[in-house]
Amino acid sequence: MSVREAVLANLGKITDPISGKDIVSAGVVRALNVEGDTVRFVLEIDPKHADQMEAVRATAQQAAEMVPGVAKVSALLTAHSQKAPPPDLKPKAKPAAPQGPQAVPGVGRIILVASGKGGVGKSTVASNLAAALAAQGRKVGLLDADIYGPSQPRMMGVSGRPASPDGKTILPLRNHGVTVMSLGLMMEEGQAVVWRGPMLMGALQQMLMQVQWGDLDVLVIDLPPGTGDVQLTLAQKFAIDGAIIVSTPQDVALLDARKGIDMFRQTKVPILGMIENMSTHVCSNCGHEEHIFGHGGVAAEAEKLGAPLLAEIPLHLDVRLAGDGGVPIVVSQPDSKQAEAFYDVARALVGQGVA
Numbered sequence: 001m002s003v004r005e006a007v008l009a010n011l012g013k014i015t016d017p018i019s020g021k022d023i024v025s026a027g028v029v030r031a032l033n034v035e036g037d038t039v040r041f042v043l044e045i046d047p048k049h050a051d052q053m054e055a056v057r058a059t060a061q062q063a064a065e066m067v068p069g070v071a072k073v074s075a076l077l078t079a080h081s082q083k084a085p086p087p088d089l090k091p092k093a094k095p096a097a098p099q100g101p102q103a104v105p106g107v108g109r110i111i112l113v114a115s116g117k118g119g120v121g122k123s124t125v126a127s128n129l130a131a132a133l134a135a136q137g138r139k140v141g142l143l144d145a146d147i148y149g150p151s152q153p154r155m156m157g158v159s160g161r162p163a164s165p166d167g168k169t170i171l172p173l174r175n176h177g178v179t180v181m182s183l184g185l186m187m188e189e190g191q192a193v194v195w196r197g198p199m200l201m202g203a204l205q206q207m208l209m210q211v212q213w214g215d216l217d218v219l220v221i222d223l224p225p226g227t228g229d230v231q232l233t234l235a236q237k238f239a240i241d242g243a244i245i246v247s248t249p250q251d252v253a254l255l256d257a258r259k260g261i262d263m264f265r266q267t268k269v270p271i272l273g274m275i276e277n278m279s280t281h282v283c284s285n286c287g288h289e290e291h292i293f294g295h296g297g298v299a300a301e302a303e304k305l306g307a308p309l310l311a312e313i314p315l316h317l318d319v320r321l322a323g324d325g326g327v328p329i330v331v332s333q334p335d336s337k338q339a340e341a342f343y344d345v346a347r348a349l350v351g352q353g354v355a
Contacts, residue, residue: 002034002157002324002325002326002327003034003039003067003069003070003325004032004034004157004325004326005325006067006068007032007034007039007041007063007064007067007070008024008029008032010063010064010066010067011023011024011029011041011060011063011064012024012025013063014056014059014060014063016028016056017049017052017053017056018045018046018049018052018053023043023056023060027044028043028044028045028056029041029042029043029060029159029160030042030043030044030078030159030160030161031158031159031160031162031163031173032158032159032160033157033158033173033174033175034157034175034326034327035175035176037069037070037071037072038070038071038072038073038074039064039067039070039072039073039074040073040074040075041060041064041074041075041076041160042075042076042077042078042160043056043057043060043075043076043077043078044078045077045078050077053077054077057075057076057077058075060075061073061075078163101236101237101238101239101240102209102237102238102239103238103239104208104209104213104219104238104239105209105213106213106214106215106216107141107213107216107218107219108216108217108218109217109218109219109241109354109355110218110219110221110238110239110240110241111218111219111220111221111240111241111242111243111244111272111349111354111355112221112223112231112234112240112242112243112244112264112269113125113126113129113220113221113222113223113243113244113246114223114225114231114243114244114245114246114260114264115223115225115245115246115247115253115256115257115260116225116226116227116245116247116253116254116255116256116257116258116259116260117225117226117252117253117256117257118149118225118226119225120225120246120247120248120253120277120278121246121248121277121278121313122146122222122223122225122246122277123144123146123151123152123155123222123323124155124277124319124320124323125244125246125275125277125313125342126142126152126220126221126222127142127152127155127156127222127323127328128319128328128329128330128339128342129220129244129342129345129346130142130156130178130220131156131176131177131178131328131330131331131342132330132339132342132343132345132346133217133218133220133346133349133350133355134176134177134178135177135330135331135334135343135346136343136346136347136350138217138218138350138355139214139215139216139217139218140177140178140179140216140217140218140219140220141172141178141179141180141181141213141216141218141219141220142156142178142179142180142181142219142220142221142222143181143182143207143208143211143219143220143221143222144180144181144182144183144184144222145204145207145221145222145223145224145230145234146222146223146224146225147183147203147204147224147230148224149224150182150183150184150185151184152180152182152184152222153180153182153184153185154323154324154326155323155324155326155328156175156176156178156180156326156328157175157176157325157326157327158173158174158175158180158185158326159185160173160185161185161186162181162185162186168210169210169211169212170206170207170210170211170212171211171212172211172212172213173185175326176327176328176331179213179214179216181207181211181213183203183207201229201230201233204230204233204234205233205237208238217355218349218354218355221234225256226256226260227259227260227263231260231263231264232263232267235263235264235267235268235269236267240269241270241354242269242270242271242272242354243264243269243270243271243272244271244272244273244274244275244310244345245257245260245261245271245273245274245275245307246274246275246277247274247275247276247277247297247298247301248276248277248278248293248298249276249278249279249291249293249295249296249297249298250293250297251297253293254297254298254301257274257298257301258301261305261307271305271307272307272308272310272349272352272354273302273307273308273309273310273345273348274298274301274302274305274307274308274309274310275298275309275310275311275312275313275345276297276298276299276309276311276312276313277313277315278292278293278313278314278315279291279293279295279298279312279313279314279315280292280295280312280314280315281314281315281316282314282316284317292315293315298312299312308348310344310345310348311341311342311344311345312341313338313341313342314337314338314341316338318332318333318336318338319338328342329342330342330343
């Protein structure tokens with residue numbers, strides 16, 4: 001069990017005196033972040049119950065401090081204001097189309113992480129790349145644009161609805177040195193996004209233009225798989241500095257990756273390189289190495305297309321456990337072989353001047 005899961009388990013034993021539920025399921029616990037041995041969260045309350053909830057806050061802080069590995073806990077009360085509801089991501093009117101690609105205020109460069117098909121580890125690459133760039137001293141944002149399957153809140157260890165002081169500006173969350181925004185943070189856990197294309201595109205544009213990203217060197221965008229509306233909207237309406245294509249070595253994945261590369265070339269988005277994920281597997285018991293999905297297919301494809309091969313990421317249990325635990329492998333095991341592969345990509349992008 002990760003530190004985050006253990007903290008949530010302890011907080012789930014505390015009863016909210018207002019609703020009668022535990023404070024986690026009642027939605028009182030917001031913006032839970034774990035960074036190293038420090039845990040931070042807020043309890044969102046009605047101001048008229050502030051005196052009553054102060055005792056709950058103290059109990060919650062003590063409960064978090066009891067988790068092994070936690071040295072410091074910051075638990076604060078925040079007043080829920082009816083005058084400042086969460087931002088409405090469903091556009092009520094069609095905005096005027098801007099002339100030419102837009103720049104995102106405060107963002108130096110934008111890098112897309114894409115894949116032709118799902119299940120190749122694109123989101124794992126995006127989260128680890130963002131954290132690795134932050135470790136290189138870059139100011140990094142991560143936008144989870146995988147609308148139907150947002151996984152970055154779990155992978156980056158952030159939770160709770162982002163605040164919106166005026167109902168328009170969205171304040172993103174932050175963990176592992178990365179500023180994070182995802183549609184998954186705006187929805188109830190397990191709730192499906194049942195929106196048609198225009199509504200999705202409106203939400204995507206708002207998450208880019210209305211989120212208070214601050215001053216960023218680079219914004220990494222985790223795209224949905226394939227070549228759909230999200231990819232086209234970003235490529236046509238925003239100033240994109242390049243795309244990274246993630247694929248496994250197997251032929252089926254490469255067939256779809258080629259379509260993604262062709263789409264970016266048609267929309268004049270530079271291909272920064274390709275990453276072969278799940279490249280090889282080394283047995284933890286005997287040390288035998290085997291190429292479960294084949295080997296070298298992405299390298300050959302990259303050479304054929306004239307794009308650099310940025311990394312070959314091994315298939316390893318620790319990478320999956322780190323993502324599920326909300327602490328990317330580059331943060332939890334920075335000296336591991338798996339983390340080094342992601343750091344190589346980050347250093348290459350910084351060296352190219354695109355991050």
